[in-house]
Amino acid sequence: MGIILGMALPYVAFSVFVVGTLLRIVGWMRIPVPFHLTLFPVPEDKAGSVRELVLEFVLCRSIYREDRLLWLWVWLFHVSLLMIVCGHVLGIYFLRQQFTLVGLSSETSQTLSVLLGGVAGAMMTLSLGALLCRRLFRREVRGLSEPDHYFELILLLAISVTGIAMYLPGLHAELPEVRAYMAGLLLLDPVPLPRSSPFFVHFLLVNLLMLYFPFSRLLHSAGFFVNRAMLAEAPPVYPTPDRSRPRSDFSSRKIHPDIPCPMNVADKEAGSK
């Protein structure tokens, strides 16, 4: 059991996460965009479009305009998520000594790391809680919510709560042990899971999240870019430049030969122009 959960599951989960997500994105990208879906105004040049996209991604400006409170929670959540992901990589790899790299003392680095992790964890839990409440109590959002919306929020909440639980005395996971375990995984030489029950649950839930991610609404993170890229396309210019390639086969598709159009003859002439 321990072998399956500790040594096989992470590989399976990670592969599903990566491959599944890529497949979904590739699946989208293979479909043509038959028409310009530009949502105006759009910046004049590519650099402007990229800047807009990045600003929107980093600041979630559309929500900010319409619903400040939602924006607050959404933004807090995503920022804390970013902090936590980075914190995990650095904190585990450097055993909380990462801030000594910028000249702080070992103890200060330790304290700062713990503090930042705690704050980010609290922020995440709080914002997830708020988002859950919003789903439960706002009439419109509640109507829009399906069981899996709740499931995703609760799963994330459970992950952040078990993460925070490891701060409690007695439930503490030994960082060097965790590091050794992760190193084993990464070097394809897995060792048994560290013996800490919050860590065990936390780790299992993260695996579950990875397994579930490509099939879930959490894929909105990728949809953001795929969709916004369509809306930010530069509008067409006329006469159409010679170099332009057909957007899809729709432009050359023959449709309804039986549509009664007295112009059919002229139609053919124009087609050969």
Place this chain on the structure above:
Amino acid sequence: MKIPLRLAKREDLRIIGVEPVAEAELCSRTLELMGEFRAFARSFSVMLETCTGCGACAKACHSYLGTDDFFNIPAARAGLLRRIFSRYFTWSGRVLGRFSGAAEFGPGTLDSWVDYFYQCNACRRCAKFCPFGIDTGEIVLAGRTILTRLGRAPAFMVNIARNELTTGNNTGILKPAIIDSCSFLEEELLEETGLEIRIPVDKPNTEILYLPSSSELFVNSDTLMGAAKLFHYLGVDWTLSSTLLEAANYGLLFDLDVMKKHNNRMRIAATAVGAEKVVMGECGHGWRAAKMYSEGANGPFPFQLTHILELVTERLPDLNLTKLPIRATLHDPCNYGRGAGLVEEPRKIMHACVEDFTEMTPNRDRNFCCGGGGGLLMDEMTEIRMELGKEKSEQIRRLLPLDYIALPCASCKAQFPLLLKHYGMGEVRTGGVLDLVGRSLVLNRQQDERTSPQDCLGG
């Protein structure tokens, strides 16, 4: 909420090339069409699959604000299609079913699509406020195309599409009637200005093919006369075409095949009169269809293409305009503001034509739809359209007293008078931007004895 929309009869559908689907095959055919659409346009699956149900779009939609019907929330509206899509086309929906919001195709499915896809003006305002830019209007147009292919389309739209395909204009008028109406308008122009201002039809070897809304021959004729005065003043070589006397393209709003077919007429008509440049008149969705869809629908478009308001703006320094002594505002048609990026031009023109130009809030790309967009102009929908226009009416009320609302779109021109009357503001006049250009353009003699707004708005 059920809507009183009248659907087209089978015979009529066949005329536009649709073979209605038998009751027993509805489910399988719907799924087939959804599959086809998914493979056809990226937007369909990306937009359906990316929604997180965050609800940020709810307050952005005038349709929801006006009707207070849950399924008019953009995400809920799209959800009617999404749940079927999930069930048959996504991994999670197939495996988890209800849990991930998927639902089987059922007897009520198509009815719900009709009811809610036709309470959407395809105004794209929701896309502005959705963090991912999900454009429910786009999903709705896809859904409407699928419904049409199944044999469910509004009688009103099918009738217009038939006119477009057979006569080249929405009203279905033929060449003799077109020539008649144009000479009538020429007489009016003569009476008003004392000048021989022509409205040429099918004039060969012309530089510019002008495509007004065909409604301007009868109801919004001030717009067409404004264009005629302008071309006259500038000495432009222009003509109308009896092959295509229409800026609109209803196909965009309910059937992409009709859109493609009708769009192709722009080439045919421009070739026929030997034009180098196609200039579009005041029509919101028509301008979006022409500008944004021509290339995608029929490949490279070998003519210049521009909007009359862009042309006016370019030539503003050449125009002798007197400012009319009125207080006026501008309503940004959704298909200009968000759909085609025609925003500053009408403003520059307004500033040049009226003394007191005032903006409504929100405006430009955040403007609310008037409730007339998306082809919902059928009589039976009037009552619902008034609800859809509620937000707009409140915007207008905040600007009172007001003499004139400029509406550079034929659908807005049809919706506004009803809306204003319904909300007790019937005294405010409406019309195009070109109408104002026509009135403030100093053609030959001084027209400045007019002092009251009534005078300069023509009674």
